[in-house]
Amino acid sequence: MTALRSLLASGVRDLRVRDYPVAAGARRDGRGPYPVVWTDLPGGTALDADGVVTATGPDGRPYPNPVSMCLYALGEHSRALAEDRPDRDRFGPFLTQASWLRAHQDGEGGWRYPVPVPRYGVAPGWYSGMAQGMAASTLLRAHDLTGERSYLDGADGAVGLLLRPVDRGGCADYDERGRPFLEECPATPPSRVLNGALFALFGLIEHQHRTGGSAHLAAQDRLAAELADFDLGYWSRYDLRWSWPASVNYHALHVSLLAATAGLTGMPVFDDVADRWRSRLRDPASRLRARVVKATKVWRHRRG
Template identity: 75%
Template sequence: MTAVRTLLARGVRDLRVRRYPVTPDPRRDGRGPYPLVWTDLPGGTGLDDDGVVVAVGPSGERYPNPVSMCLYALGEHSRALATPGPDPERFGAFLTQATWLRTHQDASGGWRYPVPVPRYGVAPGWYSGMAQGMGASTLLRAHDLTGDRSFLDAADSAIDLLLLPVSRGGCADYDRQGRPFLEECPSDPPSRVLNGALFALVGLVEHQHRRGGDAHRLAADRLAAELDHFDLGWWSRYDLRWPWPASANYHALHVSLLRAAGALTGLDVFERMGERWRRDLRDPRRHLRARLVKAARVWQHRHG
């Protein structure tokens, strides 16, 4: 009975869902607000003495987290754009993150994560396709704001690593048609994290429309072709590595990211799936079912 009560408690607790607003009519070249509105620091993060976003690692150590940094930066950029006036200081928090990304980008064009990912059996030192795509989105906007060519060059390098095959240390897993799946956490076997692939796709779309190229079309076609794999028929999956439903917050994030992807790529499949999953999110029965099924499967996995 204790286990059952625990599952029920987790299910009810996870009914609380945050919102992820989407920017109306986002620009494909990234000149303007980011397509997803992020209004605060990501959970589990803070600012260090220099104002850089840091996360807490598994041993309690604090480390700069590129994805969290970009979420915060892009949210601050959108907030500053919406604030009228000539004061450039309102972009200060955004430029702090963008400058860190440019300064700490390694020779391969990326930012290695110093923490492991036990979920996928990944050791420290990995590159994230999500970080590469969001980094490009941040750096492009920093170039627009400052005119500093080094930000644009850094965005180019970030995308080069994003599109480098996983077998060569990059973040793209190519199929036989030469279409990349943009891996948030490259692993063997592939993890196929949906929200990471969508965030990476946004950055790739913005970069390719700005700099020329059609890699975004191939990545969008690949994700559109495989989107059904993430559909449980009544809810979405977080990834394709584990067969349980996404959390309520990630399901809500999927809905918003699919709306943004549809607007940026023009592919109706993203809009249609996003609308289906939005209806699932609003159905209390499916919502609770997803929470209980996930809790039960995770419990079974951990206890054999």
């Protein structure tokens, strides 16, 4: 009972709602601010001596984390754009991350994660669809700032791997209609992480609008069709692998990501779901229910 009480207490304490601003000036071609503005370094990360974002691995050692790197880079880029006549130096932190990404992109077009994901039974060495899409967004903006063709080549490679089928080492799980679900963490069975798919979609939309491609249309159509699967009736799910409610912060992130997706795609369903989930976010009873249900399910899972 002590473990259950601890989980419940943690859930009750976690009633704060973080703000994830949606950029009013986001464009489908990515020439402007990123659709959702990240306001600081992601939790659990730090800047190394070279200014590159690192996360702490299970062994306690830091490693460059592509998703965290992109969140920080794109947040810095958006904040710099918002300033009155920012000089090139203001974009320095952004370009540091973009330069690292391009220099360390492998021959497949991606960045392998050197850590396992026990939640999905994934061993080290996996590619993340979220990282691929966000890196594309980062590299496209780096090209806009520098004019260096290499960044465009990097964005092309990132999207190529993003759209490669999971069974061929990529990040896209295709349905019978040929529509991809962009997997943040490719696994068997599929994990279907909602926030990761939405972040990946942003990069795909921006890249396809630059190149004249249409791959984003099938991806956004599938997400729109499957949004109901993430709706618990009182809260949202983090993924489809587990039936647990998302944390309060991830539910808040879902709301902002869906609102931004509605702006990029012009599809009302994303706004409709964002509005419905926003109302639940503002309801203390719904927040508390989500935390208690999650704590209970996690406790039962740990007991086997």
